[in-house]
Amino acid sequence: MKDNKKRPELLSPAGNLEKLKYAVNYGADAVYCALDRFGMRASAGNLSPEQLSDGIAYAHSRNAKVYVTANTMPRDSELDSLYEYAKLLREIKPDAYIVSDPGVMDIIKEVIPDAELHLSTQASTVNSAAIKFWSRYGVKRVVLARELSLEEIKTIRANIPDEIELECFIHGAMCISYSGRCLMSNYYTGRNANGGACAQPCRWKYYLREEKHGETAVAEQYEDGTYVFSSRDMRMIEHIGDLVDAGIDSLKIEGRMKSAYYTAAITNAYKMAIDGYFKGLPFDERCLRETESVSHREYGTGYFYSSPSTDANTVIRNEYIADRPFLATVTEFDSERKLAKCFQRNKMSVGESANLLSPGSFGKDFIIGKLYDTEMNEIPSTPHAGMEFYLEIDSAEKGDIIRGA
Numbered sequence: 001m002k003d004n005k006k007r008p009e010l011l012s013p014a015g016n017l018e019k020l021k022y023a024v025n026y027g028a029d030a031v032y033c034a035l036d037r038f039g040m041r042a043s044a045g046n047l048s049p050e051q052l053s054d055g056i057a058y059a060h061s062r063n064a065k066v067y068v069t070a071n072t073m074p075r076d077s078e079l080d081s082l083y084e085y086a087k088l089l090r091e092i093k094p095d096a097y098i099v100s101d102p103g104v105m106d107i108i109k110e111v112i113p114d115a116e117l118h119l120s121t122q123a124s125t126v127n128s129a130a131i132k133f134w135s136r137y138g139v140k141r142v143v144l145a146r147e148l149s150l151e152e153i154k155t156i157r158a159n160i161p162d163e164i165e166l167e168c169f170i171h172g173a174m175c176i177s178y179s180g181r182c183l184m185s186n187y188y189t190g191r192n193a194n195g196g197a198c199a200q201p202c203r204w205k206y207y208l209r210e211e212k213h214g215e216t217a218v219a220e221q222y223e224d225g226t227y228v229f230s231s232r233d234m235r236m237i238e239h240i241g242d243l244v245d246a247g248i249d250s251l252k253i254e255g256r257m258k259s260a261y262y263t264a265a266i267t268n269a270y271k272m273a274i275d276g277y278f279k280g281l282p283f284d285e286r287c288l289r290e291t292e293s294v295s296h297r298e299y300g301t302g303y304f305y306s307s308p309s310t311d312a313n314t315v316i317r318n319e320y321i322a323d324r325p326f327l328a329t330v331t332e333f334d335s336e337r338k339l340a341k342c343f344q345r346n347k348m349s350v351g352e353s354a355n356l357l358s359p360g361s362f363g364k365d366f367i368i369g370k371l372y373d374t375e376m377n378e379i380p381s382t383p384h385a386g387m388e389f390y391l392e393i394d395s396a397e398k399g400d401i402i403r404g405a
Helices: 017-025 051-063 076-092 102-111 128-137 151-158 184-189 239-244 262-279 285-292
Strands: 010-015 030-033 063-069 098-100 117-119 139-143 166-170 207-209 214-219 233-235 250-253 328-333 339-344 353-358 363-365 388-392 402-405
Touching: 010 017, 010 262, 017 030, 017 051, 017 233, 017 262, 030 051, 051 063, 051 076, 051 102, 076 102, 098 102, 098 139, 102 117, 117 184, 117 250, 128 139, 128 151, 151 166, 166 239, 207 402, 239 285, 250 262, 262 353, 262 402, 328 388
Parallel strands: 010 030, 010 250, 030 063, 063 098, 098 117, 117 139, 139 166, 166 250
Antiparallel strands: 166 233, 207 214, 328 339, 328 402, 339 388, 353 363, 353 402
């Protein structure tokens, strides 16, 4: 048992209300999300005010918290809208606000005097002096810049008061630009990265041109080209002990743009890894396999163990690695009839291998048995997007995920 060490919060992404519920159901202690403005993921589904209110009630009923992002860098023309946004949030009452711009902090504090402020990674905080400064301003938690190593984080932790919380990204997509501050999207597409509309030009393929003669060539560092701006996805699930030893209070998963299945599977894997660590158990390799079951780029460990000056975190092949198909969600289960009512996500057919993923488990393999439509007519498959159907299965729970084997 790790009784003498503080258990960190597991913080998961909630790109919409469905993902919020999946994150909470599969073990998140807290989620972060946004309304339709002032969040750094403008292309995520995000939540309406009514959905945010429902999401907060849902999370609180399961002892989880909800943090709202307001971490863009608004221009003067947006400030009136920001005041209205703050007044709206004052009524909805999330647990904290993730911010990066001092002006935004001022407005939120003016409208919501008791607001708990978390400083976004967009603020590029890399030292204890800056953290002490923000603490005097009223910031309770700092989301550290992703460029810091674990040793640097340990030093910061030793040099700040215990009551100041530290949060770090520990899984998901990494931005090659310093703490996410980037103008490439603006330059190429006119989409404001620091306003939440990044086009991700760091993932594009680039060429070299000789200055005097203008000859253009593919940079052949790797056989399929060079992606010098495209970072590997971070994965620290094997290193929970190192993260705890560094004094990190909140372990943050990236992925508001990812699927509900991604949210559930990754949250579930980290929850089990954290549980195992605090029970004093050896690391379970099945946690690694769970992270391989979702759509991802090549994995690395970010800058926790390596310098940003190395290419250890640059992808070799700029492609997503295929995940298990998300087949269906269980919405009801009749234990007497051994019948699960399901909502279709992808086609599944009788006789195929599948896996039932429940919170706190690594999933259970099974062969898809009889399928029925809503009128209980037997069907061979579920070909229609979003259709409801019934599946014969020995056991299941509401909210379970059926995925490919």
